Amino acid sequence: MFMWPVTPNRTIQLSYAVVATSGRIRSPEVGYHADSNELASAADLDRGAESLHSGCVDTGAASGTAAEPVCRAALAADIGSVCSMINAVVFDVGETLVDETREYGTWADWLGVPRHTFVSVFGATIALGGDYRETFQVFKPGFDLAAEREARAQAGQPETYGEEDLYPDVRPALSALREIGVWVGIVGNQTARSGRILRSLELPTDFVATSDDWGVEKPSIEFFEKVVEVAPCDAHEVVYVGDRIENDIAPAKAVGMRTAYIQRGPWGWIQRKKPEVAELSDWMIHDLTELTAIAAAENDS
Template sequence: MKNIKCIFFDIGYTLINEDDVWQQRCLEQSQTEEAKLLNLSPEQIYAEIVQASLDYKPQYRTVIKKFGFKNQAPYRQNLEKLYDNANVVLQTLSKIYELGIIANQTDGLIDRLRELGILKYFSFIISSWDYQIMKPNIKLFEIAVEKSGYKASEIVMVGDRLDNDIFPAKQIGMKTIWIKQGFGGIQNPKSDEYIPNIEISQLNDLLEVL
């Protein structure tokens, strides 16, 4: 990739491994009285999340709506884990490019990034909470471009979801790298507009393509 000056990252399943979070969430959801009445197991709830991802639908909100759950199991942020190579990759890239975040997140993202030890690498934090705009709305990406001061063509978006990360970034002229991790990693492009510039399987691969 040529003429890249800035890299924006998604958070979940891009920099952070959420496997433990989702296993616990599905377990806790299956233990609610509503789920018990429907005889739903953690595995069945997890499978519904996978299907929602394949269908380009919001993961947990789709499950909640389908089964009519009024009691939603919490997202346990304490179970999040940085991918093993995240620090090295971010440290290396931050010496060459300006780095940023574009993510659908709840309040307190900056504090979480600080606790994870990676806040220092980012010049721009664009969170859905702060702007009350959620991906895949391209307005969040347009805000990121404006805040960065770079042209869209000088920016690459790295994310795990074709619908939330790759498609909207391409719509405004950003370059795209699809990291095939987590639920988003099993998606299939439904048109040329969802095909990334580059596909990788782990963060370390960024050091080869950038």
């Protein structure tokens, strides 16, 4: 993400949405009048699109990719970034709000595998680009997650989490966002049981839903379109916060939301240097409380 200064208190973000494989936007002359420091008009932005597009053609053509639509999509996302406030922030659950140390530690116990061994294979699976659920298959070929969840529940060892598993910044961050007028949602790939736990925690939120509730799960576009539907504002006024590039950041950006990548948990650390993270994340944060200052700055400018 580049930050171009406009006034001492205003910057424009060029987030390079969806340009990961086709080249970079290289023209800084878009989004503001260089002389007057005023925001550019729609016509200016349209002319800027041509500038941006021409800036992309070289690299796109050279690589054999379709540069034009990709660059226009990027510009549309950038226009949203330039012109909109942050009216809603929607959070993923696992490793964004909930520290899953207990979650996967108890799965290791259930499988009879040392916790260190389980989490090492888990990390290796992620690093190799696999689905984390392949970890279970390593230790128990044919592992059926739904059936094993039910078996754990029947054995009195259900998957669970509570207040003590929340990262310590969760309540302060959510409260602070609401205090400045931002709508706060929680929507993640979670079971119905997890949804009941989330609601029982009575977090300071305006909306809670899970993939089980909706019948669609990340990273499907339908999931993120539903996030936009429930949010009380346009997509470009929503920030989706997550720890996974492929499950959170990329699909949220694809439907026009802005994105904040939180660097924590297995994915957060393993994926942090992937080019897509920098290219598709409007913000990279280490603590959820950073979002308050981000929203305040955007909304005051």
